[in-house]
Amino acid sequence: MRSLIVMEIKKALGNKWFLIALVIGLGLAVHSAVGNGTYFNSVIYDNLSFMQDAYISLSLASPFNLSLIADFNQPTTDLFFLVLPLLAVIPYSWSLASEEKSGYFQQVVTRCSRRHYFTAKSIATFLSGALVITIPVIVNFIILACVFPFYVPDVMESIYHGVFLESIWSDLYYTMPFAYFALYWTVVFVFSGLWAAFVSAVSHFLKNRVALLIVPYLLLQGLYYLDYSVFVSLFDAHVDITPFVYLRSAGDANILLIIGEFLILFCFVLSVVKAKRTEDLV
Secondary structure: OHHHHHHHHHHHHHOHHHHHHHHHHHHHHHHHHHHHHHHHHHHHHHHHHHOOOOOOOOOOOOHHHHOOOOOOOOHHHHHHHHHHHHHHHOOOOOHHHHHHHHOHHHHHOOOOOHHHHHHHHHHHHHHHHHHHHHHHHHHHHHHHHOOOOOOOOOHHHHHHHOOOOOOOOHHHHOOOHHHHHHHHHHHHHHHHHHHHHHHHHHOOOOOOHHHHHHHHHHHHHHHHHHHHHHHHHHHOOOOOOOHHHHOOOOOOOOHHHHHHHHHHHHHHHHHHHHHHHHHHHO
């Protein structure tokens, strides 16, 4: 079992599609960091001449306000979160359907149980999706940390940060921002991995490779439309039910709702693996 997991992880992280998705994610993350660095450095320089006459806050020019999780200035930041669910599934979510179609699956399960195979495949897919998204997010933060000082966000400037009293972990953002971002990076890591594993599990029912990558993404876009069009128009309210919004610091995200969605994804993957284990026993 252990050797099978190691083999699948090597396949997941060593294939060209993981590299392609990682390069795309890093490209967007670096572009966002460079754009914010260039813009806010010019703003700080322009404001230095006014500091003798008026209070000019510099706390907005920090990695805690400009990194991908908190940034709403750069178009590439918006694009990163828009394509995030697609990038997470590109590296390895298609693997199971491809191996079943090629006949590789039949060769492997003659040497190990189906349960072990699907478990190893799910773990490798989870890691590939989680890492291909989390690495660019952290690299973006590191780049900005090399340029800007670690100003702790000022609660009096919450209107500029977009993190308010009702925002999740808002107390940490204004007191222990490193802990705040560690929690958000964890949420990004878990969602990206679970989403990749979920799409891989869907391949048991949807065999077309292109449809497998696109249809679940369109489902998320449908939920986003439901939230911002139907709920707002009918009830004059909305909740952040898609990763396009709740993976970013500003918004009305609810941690219980996020955990609930994660449990749904996990339970779906687990149920598929157990179903395949039953097939193995029969």
